[in-house]
Amino acid sequence: MPVDTEKLSKDICETLGKDNIEKVYNCMTRVRVILRDKDEKIIESVKKIQGVMGAHDTEEEFQIIVGPGVATKVATRINELIKNVAEKKEVFDGEKIHREIREKNNTPIKNIFKTIASIFFPLIPGFIACGLLTGILGISAKIYPDVVDNNIWQLLAAAGNSVFWGMNLFIGYNAAKIFGGTPILGGALAAFITHPALKTITLFDDNLVPGRGGVIAVIMVAYVAAKIEKYFHKIVPNTFDLFVTPFCSFVVSGVAAILILQPLGGVISNAIGAFATFAVAEGGAWVGFILAGIWLPSVMLGLHQIMTPIHVDLIANYGVTVLLPILAMAGAGQVGASLAVYVKTKNKTLKNTIASALPVGIMGIGEPLIYGVTFPLFKPFITACVGAAFGGAFIAKFAVGATTIGISGLPLAGATDNILAYLAGIVISYVAGFIATIIVGFDDPKENI
Numbered sequence: 001m002p003v004d005t006e007k008l009s010k011d012i013c014e015t016l017g018k019d020n021i022e023k024v025y026n027c028m029t030r031v032r033v034i035l036r037d038k039d040e041k042i043i044e045s046v047k048k049i050q051g052v053m054g055a056h057d058t059e060e061e062f063q064i065i066v067g068p069g070v071a072t073k074v075a076t077r078i079n080e081l082i083k084n085v086a087e088k089k090e091v092f093d094g095e096k097i098h099r100e101i102r103e104k105n106n107t108p109i110k111n112i113f114k115t116i117a118s119i120f121f122p123l124i125p126g127f128i129a130c131g132l133l134t135g136i137l138g139i140s141a142k143i144y145p146d147v148v149d150n151n152i153w154q155l156l157a158a159a160g161n162s163v164f165w166g167m168n169l170f171i172g173y174n175a176a177k178i179f180g181g182t183p184i185l186g187g188a189l190a191a192f193i194t195h196p197a198l199k200t201i202t203l204f205d206d207n208l209v210p211g212r213g214g215v216i217a218v219i220m221v222a223y224v225a226a227k228i229e230k231y232f233h234k235i236v237p238n239t240f241d242l243f244v245t246p247f248c249s250f251v252v253s254g255v256a257a258i259l260i261l262q263p264l265g266g267v268i269s270n271a272i273g274a275f276a277t278f279a280v281a282e283g284g285a286w287v288g289f290i291l292a293g294i295w296l297p298s299v300m301l302g303l304h305q306i307m308t309p310i311h312v313d314l315i316a317n318y319g320v321t322v323l324l325p326i327l328a329m330a331g332a333g334q335v336g337a338s339l340a341v342y343v344k345t346k347n348k349t350l351k352n353t354i355a356s357a358l359p360v361g362i363m364g365i366g367e368p369l370i371y372g373v374t375f376p377l378f379k380p381f382i383t384a385c386v387g388a389a390f391g392g393a394f395i396a397k398f399a400v401g402a403t404t405i406g407i408s409g410l411p412l413a414g415a416t417d418n419i420l421a422y423l424a425g426i427v428i429s430y431v432a433g434f435i436a437t438i439i440v441g442f443d444d445p446k447e448n449i
Contacts, residue, residue: 003070008051009077012064015045018082026075028124029360029367030056031064033078038062048349053357054372065368067360117305119174119219126163126170127406134160134404135414142419164404167312168194168211172218181226185250189225190218193257208258213265214313216272220261225253272310273317280322285393288326292392292429293385295330300370311405320401325422326392328408329429331366333387336433337380338373344437345444364409379442387433395425 013021016033020042023034038057046064047055054065066074137157140147147153163170168190176186198208213220229249236244279287298304307323314321335358342354350373357368374381398421402412409426416422 003051003066005070005073005077008049008066008070009074009081011049012046012052012074013078013081015049016042016062021078021082024075024078024082026071027121029065029068029071029365031066031071031075031078033062033064034060035062050352051356052372053353053368054370054376056371063371065371067356067368068365113303113305115178116309118178119171120305120308122174123163123167123170124406127404130160130163131404131407131415132411135407135411138403138414138416139419142414160404164312164315167316168215168218171215171312172222175219175222176226179223179226181222181229181249182246185225185229185246185253186222188250189221189253189257192254193217193221193262203258209266211316212269213262213267214269214316215309216269216313217257217262217265219309220265221253221257224256224261225249228253228256269313269317273314276310276314276321276323277318280326280396280399283396285397288329288392288394288396289389290392291323291326292329292333292395293389295327295388295392296334296366296370296381296385299330299366300375308405311402315403315405318401320403320417321405322396322399322401324402324405324408325395325400325412325416325425328364328402328412329391329395329425330385330388331361331364331409332391332426332429333384333389333433334366334369334374335361336387336430336435337384337437338369339430340383340434340437341373341377341380341442344442347445350445362409363411364407366408377442377445379440380437383436383440384433386436387429387431390432391425391429394428395422398425400425 012031016035020036021033022036025032043055043057043062046052046062051066051070052064053067056063056065064074133156137153137160140153148157169187172190173183173187176189177183179186193213194211196210198210201208229245232245232248233241236248295304304327307327311321311324314323338354338358338361342351342358345351345354353372354369357372361369370381374384398418400416400418400422402416404412404415407415410423413419413422413426
């Protein structure tokens with residue numbers, strides 16, 4: 001049933017109070033609200049609004065889960081409803097809002113995770129588009145092997161790989177922007193250390209390697225370049241700043257990249273890749289069991305943000321990431337646990353919440369189920385982790401790899417190197433999560449949660 005975004009926006013706005021809303025913005029699935037005064041009763045009332053899949057209160061903001069596609073429309077409409085032009089402009093300045101939040105909750109570890117998220121978040125639509133296309137093509141190739149010789153299929157395959165072809169440039173551009181440098185210089189430096197011509201150049205009796213260090217090297221280079229650029233801005237006279245600063249910043253950063261940063265990034269990248277492949281190869285099912293089992297709590301703590309560059313780096317160096325299919329089982333375990341809750345609960349509101357959140361959960365977007373169903377009930381959250389662990393063990397046993405990122409759940413199947421094993425892992429997580437929840441049970445709420 002389609003969500004009435006107009007009614008949902010008004011209900012949220014009226015429940016929170018227009019005067020109580022300081023700022024509103026959104027991510028993919030959540031409307032994020034900064035309130036002047038947090039009242040527990042108001043927060044509980046929001047959770048009962050039809051169309052709200054769940055809510056999560058953090059120190060910095062109140063997050064209302066409404067699902068993908070809906071979040072943007074609702075946030076936009078609420079901003080119109082609060083009728084404050086000055087604040088509206090500020091609200092949509094996402095970079096400024098995130099900066100203010102970082103200042104309120106400033107810890108080194110959180111800053112690292114948030115910086116990584118800020119670099120990769122703008123790329124998510126590209127990951128999703130190319131990932132889904134790659135998945136569809138992968139499934140079609142399994143069903144009709146000869147289709148890979150078709151020109152249209154090959155053209156679409158090139159399109160599906162395009163986001164990874166330009167990955168370093170995109171990341172260099174975004175990273176330089178986040179670190180306070182000139183974005184295009186970051187992109188140019190990323191292009192430089194990825195340039196195919198490097199392989200024909202010998203330095204210190206060794207051939208240079210284009211793209212060595214992958215995204216890790218790119219982020220390091222962008223960070224150093226931003227610092228160098230700021231230094232030149234300070235010492236170069238205004239008359240020459242436009243010409244001298246970008247030139248010197250690019251040259252100095254480029255030299256540092258080739259001599260120090262790219263080799264260092266290569267060492268780190270190789271170490272991560274070797275550890276990941278060794279852990280899955282040697283630890284097998286046990287490693288998959290542990291990783292998938294702890295992934296849901298990790299997502300809630302924000303630790304998942306650190307995995308994006310690791311996935312990208314593994315794909316760049318090995319062609320696949322063996323970690324993503326394992327971790328994707330966390331969402332499948334949630335689906336199984338939520339299905340069990342749906343079967344057992346007598347709470348109609350909870351049933352409606354699950355019915356609304358399950359389709360996106362199956363498609364790999366788990367937040368509505370986490371915050372709207374399993375975590376508030378808690379026991380199903382634990383049993384969802386159990387279901388995920390069994391699926392992760394199976395996936396690790398077969399060493400299933402994914403050739404793209406940005407998608408999860410069923411859509412990821414076509415982008416894996418073993419579709420049947422991946423689908424079997426999904427089913428195992430569904431079933432294990434369902435059975436574990438039925439056995440353990442939960443406290444069925446008599447009112448809306």
